Amino acid sequence: MMQKPPKDFFKPLAIGAPEPYREIPVALERMIHFFPPHVEKMRAKVPDMVGQVDVLLGNLEDAIPADAKEAARAGFIEVAKAVDFGKTGLWTRINCLNSPWMLEDVTEIVAAVGNKLDVVMLPKVEGPWDVHYLDQLLAQLEARNGVTKPIMIHAILETAQGVDNVAAIAAASPRMHGISLGPADLAASRGMKTTRVGGGHPFYGVLEDQKGEGESRTFYQQDLWHYTVARMVDACMTYGLKAFYGPFGDFSDDAACEAQFRNAFLMGCVGAWSLHPKQIAIAKKVFSPDVDEVLFAKKILEAMPDGTGAVMIDGKMQDDATWKQAKVMVDLAKLVAE
Numbered sequence: 001m002m003q004k005p006p007k008d009f010f011k012p013l014a015i016g017a018p019e020p021y022r023e024i025p026v027a028l029e030r031m032i033h034f035f036p037p038h039v040e041k042m043r044a045k046v047p048d049m050v051g052q053v054d055v056l057l058g059n060l061e062d063a064i065p066a067d068a069k070e071a072a073r074a075g076f077i078e079v080a081k082a083v084d085f086g087k088t089g090l091w092t093r094i095n096c097l098n099s100p101w102m103l104e105d106v107t108e109i110v111a112a113v114g115n116k117l118d119v120v121m122l123p124k125v126e127g128p129w130d131v132h133y134l135d136q137l138l139a140q141l142e143a144r145n146g147v148t149k150p151i152m153i154h155a156i157l158e159t160a161q162g163v164d165n166v167a168a169i170a171a172a173s174p175r176m177h178g179i180s181l182g183p184a185d186l187a188a189s190r191g192m193k194t195t196r197v198g199g200g201h202p203f204y205g206v207l208e209d210q211k212g213e214g215e216s217r218t219f220y221q222q223d224l225w226h227y228t229v230a231r232m233v234d235a236c237m238t239y240g241l242k243a244f245y246g247p248f249g250d251f252s253d254d255a256a257c258e259a260q261f262r263n264a265f266l267m268g269c270v271g272a273w274s275l276h277p278k279q280i281a282i283a284k285k286v287f288s289p290d291v292d293e294v295l296f297a298k299k300i301l302e303a304m305p306d307g308t309g310a311v312m313i314d315g316k317m318q319d320d321a322t323w324k325q326a327k328v329m330v331d332l333a334k335l336v337a338e
């Protein structure tokens with residue numbers, strides 16, 4: 001028998017709320033830390049990671065071999081049942097919709113641990129229809145299994161068509177939690193000429209006009225992902241969702257990882273994936289606001305208690321718009337301090 005959803009079932013997203021400024025984020029999600037649930041050694045580390053990372057995600061999709069898909073699903077269920085996750089988010093990345101594993105991923109996991117699961121990450125989303133399908137499937141399974149809080153959907157933006165439809169994807173369901181950039185699949189889908197997982201490319205840049213000679217001519221590498229991150233952030237903010245940078249695959253280059261995450265943070269992303277334990281600290285550092293920036297932001301809020309007018313602080317003009325910028329920073333700092 002169908003259960004009626006609780007009255008405030010979809011409340012957290014408040015889609016279409018008319019306020020020009022939204023109070024985000026509501027939970028700290030600076031890093032989505034991936035673990036492969038079919039590997040016992042990795043499952044054993046999960047309890048120690050609770051409280052150390054903002055989100056723990058059991059990965060069932062790419063990077064899990066085809067012959068380990070069932071074991072990964074079973075391993076995720078085992079660890080989800082056994083561990084108390086406290087304030088740490090519990091997510092899973094299911095296989096894509098047209099794969100042979102997706103249906104069991106969702107049905108078995110919701111049946112077994114639906115009340116502990118916060119978010120389902122849906123890969124290779126092409127348009128709102130993909131979200132609609134998972135939305136209805138989750139609704140059926142929640143009702144069937146007595147799940148009392150809505151399981152949210154997080155889409156990966158990793159196909160050319162998905163980027164074309166990003167706003168419609170963001171608007172597709174009140175279950176939408178956010179969107180992550182998937183630079184590896186997106187590069188393949190677009191026919192980009194790179195084998196890297198996120199980050200820059202040494203040949204993607206601009207020459208500074210007439211500076212230097214030959215090999216020493218000044219060349220600046222540009223951010224390959226700028227356009228997509230900007231589109232993703234705009235779509236997310238329009239519909240009250242959170243935007244994330246995805247994976248950074250070169251574990252030998254922490255500086256490049258930090259630089260890529262920081263670009264995403266400055267453009268409005270709230271977090272990124274961590275695929276290696278050392279990326280947890282990088283994400284924590286980058287996606288927590290800089291102390292000096294927060295102190296300056298506080299000065300702005302204090303100088304303009306009602307958020308209107310114009311004042312000068314340290315030679316810089318402040319007004320209603322910079323008050324809102326400052327509030328973003330101070331709100332994030334409060335969340336980090338909690």
Ligand code: GLV
Nearest residue numbers: 158182183184185
């Ligand atoms: C992530 O899934 C990616 O394809 O980059």
Ligand code: MG
Nearest residue numbers: 062158182185
């Ligand atoms: Mg991918």
